[in-house]
Amino acid sequence: MSDETVNTLVVGGGQAGLAMSEHLSKHGIDHLVLERHRIAERWRSARWDSLVANGPAWHDRFPSLEISDVGPDDFASKHSMAAYFEEFVDKMDVPIRCGVEVTSVEKTADGGSFVAQTSHGTIRARNVVAATGPFQNPxxxxxxxxxxxxxxxxxxxxxxxxxxxxxxxxxxxxxxxxxxxxxxxxxxxxxxxxxxxxxxxxxxxxxxxxxxxxxxxxxxxxxxxxxxxxxxxxxxxxxxxxxxxxxxxxxxxxxxxxxxxxxxxxxxxxxxxxxxxxxxxxxxxxxxxxxxxxxxxxxxxxxxxxxxxxxxxxxxxxxxxxxxxxxxxxxxxxxxxxxxATGFTQDFGWLKVDAFDAHGAPQHVRGVSSEPGVYFLGLPWLYMRGSSFIWGVWVDAQHLAEHISASHQNDVAM
Structure with a gap:
């Protein structure tokens, strides 16, 4: 994988990245999701054995797919949640590559797009969505x-x-x-x-x-x-x-x-x-x-x-x-x-663009960053209280996909 070009590069293959992919596909936007480990890795390896979802299955899911192995009022295990996201990838035909780490993203010299350096080569993209979520560094x-x-x-x-x-x-x-x-x-x-x-x-x-x-x-x-x-x-x-x-x-x-x-x-x-x-x-x-x-x-x-x-x-x-x-x-x-059990800090050191304030916090309005073409998804209170939850990230992803689609249509019309 070298010198590849896509319209939108989504970094992160958890709930945020997968929700983003569904909405980009609905808008016909060419995109690629990169995940440095496995699909829904946090559910697999960063949770204790007996963990279950904090919400019932009717709620803690995407609107487009039910959790198949538990009742709607039951609480899915972490294994069920990982399997759910894998099933979602198959059903939605998500263009995802696992085992690929994004090491840096920078603007191109002409400022019209971005170049991402990854563990498997270089990718150029018109848009980049940081979908790495709120649980980055313990x-x-x-x-x-x-x-x-x-x-x-x-x-x-x-x-x-x-x-x-x-x-x-x-x-x-x-x-x-x-x-x-x-x-x-x-x-x-x-x-x-x-x-x-x-x-x-x-x-x-x-x-x-x-x-x-x-x-x-x-x-x-x-x-x-x-x-x-x-x-x-x-x-x-x-x-x-x-x-x-x-x-x-x-x-x-x-x-x-x-x-x-x-x-x-x-x-x-x-x-x-x-x-x-x-x-x-x-x-x-x-x-x-x-x-x-x-x-x-x-x-x-x-x-x-x-x-x-x-x-x-x-x-x-x-x-x-x-x-x-x-x-x-x-x-x-x-x-x-x-x-x-003291939470996490965020790490956007790989995203070398002008989209952060003096304290390193993302600057955005409902996920649309201050750097045109860069988007954030899955962060706590990105737009609302529910933004870091499964159903909430799906709603936020819909908004970002609409923004990307509108920008794409303007580019085509020019």
Missing amino acids: AIPPLVPEQAGLVQMHSTAYRNPSQLDAGGVLVVGAGSSGSQIAEELLDAGRDVYLSVGPHDRPPRSYRGHDFVWWLGVLGKWEMKLPPAGAEHVTIAVSGANGGQTVDFRRFATKGMNLVGMTRDCEDGVMRFAPDLASNIEAGDANYLSILDEADDYVAREGLDLPPDPEARIMRPDPECVIKPVLELDLAKAGIRTIIW
């Missing part, structure tokens, strides 16, 4: 120095409890990944500490509908900006065990040790902020606000949905919330492993 805060007897890993490296050495585990981060991993370890008999920061905590289901349905009818998926001050607040939701509301008080009742947000570590002593109670209280407020809005919606629309008063019952605060641990000697507590 982020581990440099708080705990390397020391004997203590293993540190990102949540992407965790697979199952038997993988870890004997001893206690500290999980830092209580979003979807951290909360699910911590509960799995607790159920496996491990002594678990969970560091809980600010979070949203929606009900798994309410009045007969899953929370993703409620977020849809309440217009929350289409929110254009996160609430002020909540730009980096994680969401604690799970499809594990058939789908349950994440309840940190329930975790504590089962024996989990809850602590506040991780601050720093010195001489083997981890220090936590005194914010555990306030973080849980804010999560409760988020939870109850969704119930209130749902009840208002039912009344306003005259829907016949059964009341669910038990959903408002809160367990009492456990001892670890009333008297929070602010310092933890890791060795004395028997902690042998720290799992950092």
Whole structure:
């Protein structure tokens, strides 16, 4: 593959790149998708063994293809999701090449197109879509120095409890990944500490509908900006065990040790902020606000949905919330492993174009970048709250394909 030319080069063969391909094909746009590993690689190798999708199968899919091996209200396993995307590639005849890494993209000398250097040669393209998604480089805060007897890993490296050495585990981060991993370890008999920061905590289901349905009818998926001050607040939701509301008080009742947000570590002593109670209280407020809005919606629309008063019952605060641990000697507590469920950083070092601000963040309007011909897809809040989710990225890809098609028609007319 050398000196090849396509109209549009899509970098990334995950959900964003595949959605982009479907819409480009509908518009008759010549394109190529490059994936440095395998189709949907993150689902295959950067998730723990028991992971399931956080939304039911009727929701966590593209509109053009159902997930065939699970029921619509069930939560697909990571293996089912990888198989789903492979089936999508076959059905849509996606022009994808795997095992090809894009090392750089630059504008051509005349400025009319781009040249991509890849591990298999050079490709020239009129347009480039960065569809590498939000999960690029695992982020581990440099708080705990390397020391004997203590293993540190990102949540992407965790697979199952038997993988870890004997001893206690500290999980830092209580979003979807951290909360699910911590509960799995607790159920496996491990002594678990969970560091809980600010979070949203929606009900798994309410009045007969899953929370993703409620977020849809309440217009929350289409929110254009996160609430002020909540730009980096994680969401604690799970499809594990058939789908349950994440309840940190329930975790504590089962024996989990809850602590506040991780601050720093010195001489083997981890220090936590005194914010555990306030973080849980804010999560409760988020939870109850969704119930209130749902009840208002039912009344306003005259829907016949059964009341669910038990959903408002809160367990009492456990001892670890009333008297929070602010310092933890890791060795004395028997902690042998720290799992950092602390998110990711983005890496666009390969995209050498004028499409970033002074901090390296993409500059765009709904994915259309400040550099003509360059597009971004699959990023959190690209256009709306749902932009990094499967159905949301499909909607955003439709918009970008329309923009590319219009530009293509203008080029042809000139």
